[in-house]
Amino acid sequence: MIRQDAKVILDIVDLHARVEDQTILNGVNLKVRAGEIHAVMGRNGSGKSTLSKIIAGHPAYDVTSGTIYFQGENLLAMEPEERARVGIFLGFQYPIEIPGVSNLEFLRVSTNARRTQLGLEELDTFEFEDLVNERIKLVQMDPIFLNRSVNEGFSGGEKKRNEILQMALLEPIVAILDETDSGLDIDALRIVSSGVNQLAKPNTATILITHYQRLLNEITPDYVHVMNAGRIIRTGGKKLALELEKSGYEWLDAEPGNQGGLNHG
Amino acid sequence: MDEYLQWLDSLPKASGALKAIQLRGRESLKRLGLPNQAIEEWRLSDIAHLKKIIQYPYVKELNQIFDEENPIKSLVDNKIQIIIDSQDIHKESINLPKGIRHLNQSELEQSLGHSIEKCSFMDNWTVAMNHAATMEVLGLKVEGKNLPLIEIVIPSQRDSFIPTRVIIFVEENAELELTQIIQGSQNSVHSHVIEVHLGQEAKVNHGLLAFGEMNSSLMANIAIEQNARSNYSLTTVQEGWLFSRLEPRVVQIEGQAHTNIKGLQISKGKDQIATHSLVRFDGPEGTLDQLQKAAAADHSHCIFNGSIEVPRIAQKTNANQLSRNLLLSSNARIDTKPELEIVADDVRCAHGATVSQLEEEQIFYLRSRGIEDDQAAALIFKGYCQEILNCLPQNKDKTQIMQKLLRGMRK
Numbered sequence: 166m167i168r169q170d171a172k173v174i175l176d177i178v179d180l181h182a183r184v185e186d187q188t189i190l191n192g193v194n195l196k197v198r199a200g201e202i203h204a205v206m207g208r209n210g211s212g213k214s215t216l217s218k219i220i221a222g223h224p225a226y227d228v229t230s231g232t233i234y235f236q237g238e239n240l241l242a243m244e245p246e247e248r249a250r251v252g253i254f255l256g257f258q259y260p261i262e263i264p265g266v267s268n269l270e271f272l273r274v275s276t277n278a279r280r281t282q283l284g285l286e287e288l289d290t291f292e293f294e295d296l297v298n299e300r301i302k303l304v305q306m307d308p309i310f311l312n313r314s315v316n317e318g319f320s321g322g323e324k325k326r327n328e329i330l331q332m333a334l335l336e337p338i339v340a341i342l343d344e345t346d347s348g349l350d351i352d353a354l355r356i357v358s359s360g361v362n363q364l365a366k367p368n369t370a371t372i373l374i375t376h377y378q379r380l381l382n383e384i385t386p387d388y389v390h391v392m393n394a395g396r397i398i399r400t401g402g403k404k405l406a407l408e409l410e411k412s413g414y415e416w417l418d419a420e421p422g423n424q425g426g427l428n429h430g
Numbered sequence: 431m432d433e434y435l436q437w438l439d440s441l442p443k444a445s446g447a448l449k450a451i452q453l454r455g456r457e458s459l460k461r462l463g464l465p466n467q468a469i470e471e472w473r474l475s476d477i478a479h480l481k482k483i484i485q486y487p488y489v490k491e492l493n494q495i496f497d498e499e500n501p502i503k504s505l506v507d508n509k510i511q512i513i514i515d516s517q518d519i520h521k522e523s524i525n526l527p528k529g530i531r532h533l534n535q536s537e538l539e540q541s542l543g544h545s546i547e548k549c550s551f552m553d554n555w556t557v558a559m560n561h562a563a564t565m566e567v568l569g570l571k572v573e574g575k576n577l578p579l580i581e582i583v584i585p586s587q588r589d590s591f592i593p594t595r596v597i598i599f600v601e602e603n604a605e606l607e608l609t610q611i612i613q614g615s616q617n618s619v620h621s622h623v624i625e626v627h628l629g630q631e632a633k634v635n636h637g638l639l640a641f642g643e644m645n646s647s648l649m650a651n652i653a654i655e656q657n658a659r660s661n662y663s664l665t666t667v668q669e670g671w672l673f674s675r676l677e678p679r680v681v682q683i684e685g686q687a688h689t690n691i692k693g694l695q696i697s698k699g700k701d702q703i704a705t706h707s708l709v710r711f712d713g714p715e716g717t718l719d720q721l722q723k724a725a726a727a728d729h730s731h732c733i734f735n736g737s738i739e740v741p742r743i744a745q746k747t748n749a750n751q752l753s754r755n756l757l758l759s760s761n762a763r764i765d766t767k768p769e770l771e772i773v774a775d776d777v778r779c780a781h782g783a784t785v786s787q788l789e790e791e792q793i794f795y796l797r798s799r800g801i802e803d804d805q806a807a808a809l810i811f812k813g814y815c816q817e818i819l820n821c822l823p824q825n826k827d828k829t830q831i832m833q834k835l836l837r838g839m840r841k
């Protein structure tokens with residue numbers, strides 16, 4: 166839902182970043198307003214996951230220049246846990262397994278961290294179970310996975326459902342979903358997408374990172390961005406995703422302007 | 431060396447039912463001398479620390495009995511607790527349930543030392559030390575099943591040398607759940623030996639929780655003898671000792687038994703925590719599942735030596751050993767070494783060892799969900815320990831144990 170008068174909640178300005186000696190982001194610009202859904206597409210290795218991890222605060226990446234504002238505040242000055250508490254959520258492309266740590270306890274501790282930030286009371290184990298049992302319906306995840314270790318032995322699809330369950334519990338303001346659709350069969354994709362749609366509110370925004378048009382049939386983006394070599398080189402509407410589906414990414418190599426960068430958005 | 435002999439002389443005069451054993455133990459100590467690093471099994475040990483150990487006087491009766499505040503005291507409800515706080519074990523005051531009784535004098539004479547010999551502990555220095563000083567043995571015979579958990583608590587006293595010895599004879603078909611808790615205190619030195627004999631088809635689930643305190647030391651030998659079709663599980667936890675050396679040895683005297691060993695050792699500060707295990711199959715078709723975990727922080731040192739002996743007679747043995755280690759500081763050190771001696775040809779023996787650090791990606795994942803850096807590390811560390819704690823007998827609530835393990839681990 167595009168409303169030009171809506172507040173900008175995430176503003177990425179000329180972001181450059183590298184890991185070790187390798188430059189990965191090369192001047193990313195992206196403005197996200199409340200209520201919007203953005204899709205970021207692009208070839209493998211173009212820097213999509215890196216961008217999402219930098220937004221979430223992964224310590225492996227050095228931001229060499231540029232800024233990210235979240236609701237007017239300098240996001241880059243915050244620790245990853247602070248970012249999560251103020252409402253940044255990253256759905257991981259590869260959710261991490263943590264043996265021996267109960268998924269339920271993990272969900273409760275993180276939910277309470279966010280609630281404390283919001284000035285809400287922390288939930289005890291019983292209250293939390295009620296909440297989780299309600300939210301789990303949204304992703305139709307088998308409650309058996311609550312009693313397992315975090316992501317351990319989960320199939321690809323179960324991991325992704327667990328990510329969206331976390332999103333449903335944390336109720337973030339900006340959710341970045343990194344290839345949440347990969348590894349999902351069509352039914353699971355529908356369930357997860359409908360969950361994401363229900364969680365999208367007029368005061369929140371969603372950034373979908375995906376390879377495939379099929380996710381965008383379920384969740385309609387307001388903007389589609391194409392990322393290449395560490396920058397957003399083209400921005401369009403939903404039609405752009407359809408074009409990409411048809412023509413692939415080969416055209417990128419043919420466009421000389423890509424080296425210099427074409428920036429919309 | 432003079433100090434060593436002086437210390438030996440300072441022990442009370444050999445006396446009582448164990449007099450002969452005491453004399454032999456003292457002889458062995460004289461003959462063996464203090465261990466030194468030229469001896470393979472002591473190669474990595476802090477010998478200087480052993481020299482300090484022998485300065486502490488032997489005590490006959492602990493005057494600081496088990497700390498009432500201690501959370502460990504109430505781990506489970508349905509249990510029989512036996513506290514060994516004296517060299518006089520007051521048998522009358524121990525209420526044993528039907529199916530468990532004290533070994534009588536002749537049974538004790540018959541069985542005492544049998545498993546020690548089977549486990550080739552005869553020339554073991556820490557066993558000799560225990561023999562030299564122990565005045566009385568707690569001896570139990572288990573004949574039933576579905577018994578309450580037996581919890582043997584060994585408390586301590588500051589600046590003292592505390593020897594204790596236990597023998598448990600588990601009859602054919604009998605089943606036992608056993609937890610031992612050994613607690614150190616400042617400058618205390620524990621010497622502990624336990625023998626467990628499992629008859630055919632017997633089943634024992636054995637937990638040993640050893641929690642030290644400032645500058646405390648522990649030397650413990652576990653000697654297990656398993657008859658055919660018996661099932662023995664051991665779960666050990668060592669933490670908080672400046673010096674700890676645990677030697678569990680299991681011999682399947684006829685093979686055809688199952689042994690399960692889980693160990694967790696956590697060192698910090700300048701601790702040195704060691705486990706030297708040995709499993710020998712003296713018959714065919716035995717199985718072993720072993721997982722040892724060691725986590726070392728600060729300037730500490732963890733040692734694991736895991737021997738498995740499969741002589742020719744032990745065809746169709748199936749043994750698995752895994753050592754998974756966590757290096758929590760670049761100044762810490764972990765030495766892990768499997769020692770497989772396999773003569774039989776038709777066997778399956780697998781072993782592996784890993785040393786890793788706390789995974790940055792795991793920490794980031796938790797932080798990205800609003801969890802503080804150190805809380806994330808603690809959660810992951812807890813998860814690491816949980817796998818072992820889950821194997822302890824009957825203890826449903828492990829939070830108290832976990833809290834003990836977590837103390838001092840956060841940066």
Ligand SMILES: Nc1ncnc2c1ncn2[C@@H]1O[C@H](COP(=O)(O)OP(=O)(O)O)[C@@H](O)[C@H]1O
Nearest residue numbers: 184189207208209210211212213214215216225
């Ligand atoms: N932690 C890292 N260390 C080294 N190289 C990295 C790291 N993260 C990403 N890269 C490199 O950065 C580039 C972009 O990766 P990534 O952001 O994962 O792309 P995408 O998600 O678009 O496929 C790739 O060349 C990748 O190898």
Ligand SMILES: [Mg+2]
Nearest residue numbers: 213214215258
């Ligand atoms: Mg990616």
